[in-house]
Amino acid sequence: MIIKIESDKNEFIKDVSKLQQKKYRNLTNQYLVEGPHLIKEALQAKVLKKLFFVNDIDFDFVDSYQVSEKVMKKLSSVESLQGIIGVCEKKSQVFLSDKILLLDNVQDPGNIGTLMRSAVAFGFNTIVADSSVDFYNDKVIRSSQGAVMKINLINMNILDFIERNPDYRYFVTDLRSNIFLEDHDLSYNKIGIILGNEGQGVSDDVIRSVSNSLKIRIQDMESLNVGVAGSIIMYEVYKRGIKL
Amino acid sequence: MIIKIESDKNEFIKDVSKLQQKKYRNLTNQYLVEGPHLIKEALQAKVLKKLFFVNDIDFDFVDSYQVSEKVMKKLSSVESLQGIIGVCEKKSQVFLSDKILLLDNVQDPGNIGTLMRSAVAFGFNTIVADSSVDFYNDKVIRSSQGAVMKINLINMNILDFIERNPDYRYFVTDLRSNIFLEDHDLSYNKIGIILGNEGQGVSDDVIRSVSNSLKIRIQDMESLNVGVAGSIIMYEVYKRGIKL
Structure with a gap:
């Protein structure tokens, strides 16, 4: 039986809508995803817990709620409603993959989501970022195109992580480096790539703690x-791994 | 002498603020850039025509206006004011570079700006897109990080462009292709890379008109x-060109 909810004053709906805030996502270990594409991904990844929709859907889900447009608007974080929203649970972190991406103060949610998407696509199944980074922000989730459900996400100080995991070979991206990406041997069993802030790059502390640096060869742009x-x-690390 | 303008009702300011609209940008062949970084780029690229600022600046520019916060707000398209805005002129298109990027219905301004930035960095000094694409939209300009001033931008139907420029070797990106990027010989003197819409990819018409297709090897993501x-x-095309 599908439960119907008409009023956006409904206490249950009010509670669910609190997941728009980072505080409640952290408290409950849950987050919201919006739109048919992400719902499909959430079903496949078996992380969907609750489902809210306006118009009839063509599949069964046990914890489902048919809601009014008003309720959907209350739950949504975008202007143009997609008519379907789900509550997902964060996956618990059980392993460290051999290839790891580390984000040192990367700020833009779109960049973080895009990096998640590429990380999954190139077999970097762990991302580490400082505790200030919210991996479950709605913009991050949208740009990740579902990658958020397929990847191991760790909030930890980058320097602490490096210190506790010395068996990885770390590479820091640094515009002042004199070694180009293509000149590096990247065929390590365990490799960590460190990216920095959009404006300032990787912080000096982190650069000092890592012995390898690299940059991409470019022209006419900073x-x-x-x-x-x-x-x-x-892509380079993944491609070379495939060829081995 | 620097002219001072206090009122956002000033007719000249009203006219300049119209450059926030595509229609007026097309009419005047001018566009707005915001923030010290882009102003510096505009000065270097010699495309800056007028300068508006709130606080004193440490360089001379002939057509300068010191304005109130209110006026700056009227001219700006972002929430957090950067205190400096310039009017730039679009560069006239005089050449076709040997490496060209073609955008077949790419929609997101952030993606278009990011591609502009990468295109300049990897020597793709011409971008072609349908006339619906606005290269001088403020979001495009921001993500281009000044690349918009360094590149040849052409609004033309993609199919028409290909037909009129048969001396280029065109490659279409297509998820259904069975040839991976790294398996292609990309060492052509004249090469055109065609990218498609975020959701639908390159249109069938364009795919049919081009004999070479490619895709990037990925896993676990669509x-x-x-x-x-x-x-x-x-990056691959540029890198192989450098090695030759």
């Missing part, structure tokens, strides 16, 4: 977008 | 962000 730069590096 | 995919392909 730098690439960090989502692009990180993706190109992960 | 696709990459189009800005990332295009940048990886341009």
